[in-house]
């Protein structure tokens with residue numbers, strides 16, 4: 001069932017809760033692919049009822065990013081959700097979420113601001129304010145849907161870690177369920193932004209997963225020194241790539257690692273033309 005208003009979702013969820021049903025929420029920005037589908041499947045399996053939100057959240061896009069261009073495919077998303085057994089697709093307008101005129105500046109809107117230590121690195125460094133927008137909208141979705149479980153992909157690992165921290169710090173009664181990255185057979189991590197890549201770009205995009213898989217193989221062969229592990233990346237890069245970061249950080253608190261261990265995540269971001277892609281791998 002496709003719903004566009006907050007009141008209708010609340011009404012439906014209230015009925016479910018009265019009947020003792022557990023509720024799962026899968027927050028998305030739409031343009032659903034098999035990565036999202038794996039989250040949806042987990043929720044449908046684990047919870048009595050599943051809500052998928054489809055909302056391209058304007059406040060998490062920085063100036064100059066792809067807000068206008070971001071793929072919007074609601075009809076296809078609705079079909080995929082219906083086929084997967086989703087109970088509600090919640091697709092609000094920006095006005096429904098942020099009010100009249102939706103004045104998206106923090107002079108006029110209450111924001112949830114995650115801790116600086118978690119956002120002053122990796123994607124947060126180049127996407128200033130991005131995680132404020134993510135935490136604010138996810139907090140709103142939690143308040144609207146009041147799910148027992150919420151499902152997030154490990155593809156956006158920094159986001160996942162920040163959202164877990166938000167739930168803990170703000171005592172939000174929801175359990176976050178992390179879901180593994182889904183990859184194409186060639187290793188490319190699924191992402192809605194892959195739609196921006198030409199066939200040639202897609203070949204260049206394989207560098208991300210190749211670098212990560214190779215680092216993991218080296219780690220498994222006994223190399224623990226982070227500078228030595230980082231060195232192995234350069235042979236996969238060419239002039240089509242602009243490396244934004246390759247960093248080794250703790251899986252829980254994003255502290256930088258000089259020596260890799262089983263709790264280390266390797267994070268990578270690189271640009272191919274105008275398309276910025278991210279990926280990560282756990283060394284455990």
Ligand code: PAF
Nearest residue numbers: 027028029057134137156
């Ligand atoms: O990961 C995403 O697609 C978005 O950041 C999220 C969590 C749906 C919030 O808009």
